[in-house]
Amino acid sequence: MIDALTALRGVEGLILVLGSAIAVQSFRAYRRTRESSLVYLGAGFLLISLAAASAGVLYELVTHDLLTAWIASSAFDAAGFLVILYSIYRRAA
Numbered sequence: 676m677i678d679a680l681t682a683l684r685g686v687e688g689l690i691l692v693l694g695s696a697i698a699v700q701s702f703r704a705y706r707r708t709r710e711s712s713l714v715y716l717g718a719g720f721l722l723i724s725l726a727a728a729s730a731g732v733l734y735e736l737v738t739h740d741l742l743t744a745w746i747a748s749s750a751f752d753a754a755g756f757l758v759i760l761y762s763i764y765r766r767a768a
Contacts, residue, residue: 687727694724715762722755 677685701717704710730748734741 684731687731690727691724694720694727698724712762712765715758715765719755719757719759719762722751722758724755726751726755 698717698721701713701720705713705717726748729751730744733747734744738744
C-alpha cells in the first residue's frame with residue numbers, strides 16, 4: 676500500500692514532467708513559427724510545473740509548514756495561468 680506522502684510526491688513529479696514537456700514543445704513550436712504567444716504559453720506551463728516542485732521543496736526541505744507550501748504553490752499556479760491567459764489574448768489581438 677502506498678502512503679499519502681509517496682502518492683503526493685508521485686503526482687507532483689508527474690505534474691512537473693508533463694508541464695515541462697508541454698513547455699518544451701511550446702518553445703519548439705515558437706522556433707518553427709516565430710509566434711511569440713507560444714513563448715508565453717510555454718512560460719505559463721513552466722510556472723505551473725514549478726508550482727508542484729516548489730510545494731514539495733518548501734514543505735520537505737525548508738519550512739515543514741503545509742500552509743506556506745500550499746500558498747507558494749498556489750501563487751506559482753496563479754502566475755502560470757495569468758501568463759497562459761495573456762498568451763491567448765495576445766494571440767487573439
